[in-house]
Ligand code: SF4
Ligand code: SF4
C-alpha cells in the first residue's frame with residue numbers, strides 16, 4: 102500500500118453505496134458458489150484459527166474474524182505453483198509454462214489485505230510482469246469487508262490500512278441488521294444486478310463512516326510516528342548492528358514472519374521430477390529472507406550469514422527498499438508476523454518504535 | 463550411473479518403517495522398477511544379489527558386526543544412501559546414548575542383558591562409512607525418496623532442505639502447537655515433511671534431525687518461556703537427537 | 718466474465734536451445750556453444766545473463782560470454798560447481814536445454830564509447846567480461862586503448878587458451894596475464910602473483926580509462942583499492958557481481974544487495990552505486 106494519510110472518510114463514494122439485507126448477500130454468495138466456474142473462498146473457522154478456504158455455503162462464512170492465518174495472497178501467488186512443466190519424447194523437450202492460473206472469488210477480505218494485494222499488483226502487474234499472477238488476479242473478484250473485530254496484534258490503522266476506498270470489486274460493511282455495500286468496479290456492480298438492493302440512505306452512509314472512524318481507535322498497537330518517516334529512520338539505523346543483534350539473538354530464523362506476511366513475495370524455484378524420469382516441473386514456492394540459505398550462492402558464499410543481517414534485511418525491505426522502488430511501505434500492519442513469531446521478536450511496531458525512540462529520545 | 467541402476471535395500475537396527483514407506487509407494491512402485499532394478503529388498507522379495515550400484519541403508523549402527531557388514535556394502539556400492547533417521551543421524555535409537563548402557567540393556571532385555579553384545583551407542587552409518595545421500599525422516603517422506611532416486615539417476619547430488627519445519631507448517635496453515643501451549647521442535651528441525659505431524663493435530667518431534675544451524679539458544683529461551691526446566695528441555699532434544707546434537711556441539715567446538 | 722482457462726505464455730517459459738559443441742578448458746570449466754531456434758534472437762548487451770534450464774535438474778543463471786557483435790550461437794563458459802553445472806558437464810553436443818533471457822543490466826557500450834578500457838578478470842570472471850572484450854575488439858574504433866588483465870589460480874585453470882594467445886599477439890589490445898602460483902606438476906613461463914600486482918604495471922591513463930572488473934567475491938576490494946591508487950576515479954570503475962538468481966526478473970528476492978536487485982539493476986554496476994552497500998562486499 103502507498104504510504105497514505107489515514108483515509109479521510111468525508112470524501113467519497115456516496116453515490117456508489119447500496120444497502121441490502123444480509124439474506125440477500127447470502128443469496129449472492131450461494132449463487133456464485135453454485136453457478137460461477139471459479140471457486141468461491143472466504144474466512145472460516147478451522148481448529149483454533151481463521152483461514153480463507155473454499156466455501157460450501159455462505160453460511161460457513163466467519164465474517165466476525167479478526168485475522169486469518171494466511172492472507173488471501175495465497176490465491177494469487179500460491180504457496181506452491183508449477184511455473185513450468187517439461188516432458189521428453191524422443192530426445193526433444195516440450196516445455197510449457199504452468200496453466201493452473203484460474204481466478205478466484207474471494208469473499209470477506211479486510212482492508213489491510215486489500216491494500217497488500219494492491220501492492221502486489223503494482224509489483225507483479227504494473228512493474229515486473231509476472232504472468233501467472235496477472236492472469237489469476239485479473240480473473241479474480243475481491244469482495245472486501247470492513248473489519249468487525251480487531252486482532253490484538255494488528256496496527257493497520259497506523260499504516261493507513263484499517264479502512265480503504267480502493268482495491269475491491271465490492272466492499273461490505275455490516276451496519277447491524279443490514280449490509281452497506283460500496284461498489285468498486287464494473288464487475289462488482291454486475292454482481293449486484295439481480296439482487297434486491299437500494300441506494301444507501303444518508304444515515305446508512307453516516308453509519309458506515311462512524312464504524313470506520315470508531316474502528317481506527319480500536320487498535321491496541323500503533324506506530325508512534327507517521328509511516329512516511331520509516332524510510333529515513335531505517336536508513337539512519339542501517340549500521341546500528343547492536344540494535345539488530347539485540348533482536349536477532351532471540352530470533353529462531355524460522356521464517357514464519359516471512360511466510361505469513363501478505364506483502365512478502367519472495368520465492369524459490371525447484372525441480373520436481375516424476376518417477377518415470379522423463380517429465381516433471383519447476384515449482385515455485387514461497388521463500389523468506391530470514392532463512393539461513395536465502396542469500397547464499399552455489400559456491401557456498403552466504404551474503405547474509407548472520408541472523409542479525411537477515412533480521413535487518415526484513416525490516417529494511419519492508420520500510421525502505423520496497424519504498425524506494427515502488428513508493429509503498431510494504432507493511433500493512435496486519436499483525437500476522439507478530440502473532441506467528443514463536444520467539445516474539447517479529448513485531449514491526451516494537452522494532453520501529455524502538456528505533457524511533459533511539460533517534461528521538 | 464547406468465540407465466537403470468541396480469539398487470539394494472539393507473536393514474540395520476531400525477524398525478523397517480522406511481522400507482515400508484517404499485513398499486507403500488503402491489502403484490508408483492511399478493514406476494520405480496521401471497527406472498531402477500531392485501536386486502535386494504527383504505521387505506518385498508526373497509532373492510538377493512551383491513551386484514548393485516545404489517545401496518539404501520536403513521537403521522543405525524549398533525554392533526561390531528554391523529560395522530563390518532556396512533563396510534562390505536560400501537565396497538559393493540557406487541552410491542550409499544542413508545534411508546530414514548536412524549541411518550541418517552542415529553534417530554530414535556540414539557535416545558539411550560547418554561544413558562548408562564547397563565541400565566538400558568537391563569531395562570530393555572531384563573535378565574538376558576548379559577547376552578547383548580551391542581556397542582554402547584547407536585550411531586548413524588556416516589560414522590562408519592562415507593555416505594553419498596541422506597533421506598531423513600521417521601519414517602521417510604515418500605515424495606522425498608522419489609526425488610532422491612530420480613535425482614541420482616539424473617546425476618543430481620541430492621541436497622536436503624535446510625529450512626525449519628515452521629516454514630511448511632505456515633504454508634499449510636496449521637495452528638501453531640505453541641498456541642495450544644504444546645512444545646514443538648519445528649523451529650529447529652529440518653523441514654521437508656510438510657509439517658505432517660502438526661497437520662495431524664500434534665507437534666513436531668524432531669524426526670528429520672536438526673537444521674544445519676539451529677538457533678539453539680533462542681529456541682531454549684522459548685522453551686523456558688513455556689515453562690520447561692533444563693532437564694525437560696534436554697529431554698525434548700534427546701528423543702531423536704541423542705547422537706546428532708552432541709556431535710554438532712563437538713564439531714562446533716573444533717572449529 | 719473473464720475466461721478462466723486460457724493458457725498463459727509466461728516469461729518463465731524458456732525456448733529450447735541445443736548444445737552445438739563443447740570446448741573443454743580445464744577439469745571444471747567448459748565453453749558451451751548453444752544454438753537457438755531460427756526464429757529466436759537473443760539480442761543481448763555484453764554483461765547480461767541468461768537462465769539456463771536443464772530439464773530434470775533445474776535452472777541457473779549464467780553470464781553470456783559471446784559478444785553481440787558476432788552473429789551465431791550463444792556461448793556460455795561454465796564451471797561445474799552446482800547441480801545444474803554438473804549436469805551440463807555430463808551433456809554432449811546435440812543435447813537440448815532451455816534458455817530464457819537475456820536479463821539484467823550489462824555494460825553500456827554507448828556510455829563507454831571513446832574511453833580507454835581496462836578489463837580486470839579474475840578466474841571465471843573472464844566469462845562475462847569476454848563478451849565486452851570481444852565487443853571492444855570488433856568495434857575498436859569506438860573505444861580508446863584497450864587493456865586486459867587476467868589472473869587465475871594456476872596454469873591448469875586458464876580459460877580460453879587460444880583466445881588469450883590471440884589477445885596476447887594482438888596489436889589492438891595490451892594483454893597481461895598472471896597465475897597466483899604454479900604448482901610443481903605444472904609448467905608456466907609467465908608471471909606468478911596475484912592479479913592486483915598487474916595493475917600498477919599496466920600502462921593506462923587514469924583520466925581517460927574506465928575499468929571493467931569481474932572475479933571471485935574476495936577479489937573486488939583489492940582490485941578497487943589498487944585502481945584507486947593508480948588514480949582511477951570511482952565512477953570510472955564498473956563491476957559485474959554474482960548472486961543467487963532464481964527468477965532473473967526482480968521478483969524472487971534472492972539476488973538482493975541492500976535495495977538493489979542484481980538481476981535487474983546489475984549484474985554490472987558502476988562502483989559508486991554499490992560502494993556504500995555493505996551487502997555488496999566490495
Ligand atoms: S522473527 Fe520470529 S518468526 Fe521471524 S524468523 Fe525470527 S523467530 Fe521466526
Ligand atoms: S510485516 Fe507483519 S504486520 Fe506488516 S504486513 Fe507483514 S505480516 Fe503484516
Ligand code: SF4
Pocket residue numbers: 357443627628629631632636637638639640646647648649657660665666
Ligand atoms: S507448530 Fe511447530 S512447526 Fe508449526 S509453526 Fe508452530 S513451532 Fe513451527
Ligand code: SF4
Pocket residue numbers: 599600627651652655656657658659660665666667668669670671
Ligand atoms: S513434523 Fe517433525 S516429527 Fe513430524 S514428520 Fe515432520 S520433522 Fe518429523
Ligand code: FES
Pocket residue numbers: 961962963964965966967968969970971972973978979980981
Ligand atoms: S533473481 Fe529473483 S529477484 Fe533477482
